[in-house]
Amino acid sequence: MRCYLQALANRDAVAMRAVATSLPATKITSIDFRHSGDARTGTATAIFGQNPSDSTDAWAVIHFADGAVEDLGLINEMSMGGNDVWRITIGSAWN
Numbered sequence: 040m041r042c043y044l045q046a047l048a049n050r051d052a053v054a055m056r057a058v059a060t061s062l063p064a065t066k067i068t069s070i071d072f073r074h075s076g077d078a079r080t081g082t083a084t085a086i087f088g089q090n091p092s093d094s095t096d097a098w099a100v101i102h103f104a105d106g107a108v109e110d111l112g113l114i115n116e117m118s119m120g121g122n123d124v125w126r127i128t129i130g131s132a133w134n
Contacts, residue, residue: 048078065130
């Protein structure tokens with residue numbers, strides 16, 4: 040999550056792609072940076088939850104210091120035939 044927040048704050052599409060799911064391949068667009076200003080306002084906190092019926096599916100809710108909130112999906116790419124790695128469901132395949 041730290042890498043995501045840093046990429047978001049810096050509006051770094053390359054770093055954002057590194058934390059985004061690659062199965063299916065995603066394209067990072069300007070909409071994926073809608074909370075970049077929020078990410079620069081101070082300390083953010085994240086609450087994580089696991090899907091009780093699917094151990095490869097989870098979610099995170101980020102609370103930014105300025106009061107903005109973002110909901111994110113998390114997926115273990117192993118569930119789609121990939122490596123055992125958790126990625127964020129951001130990018131054009133998910134938005």
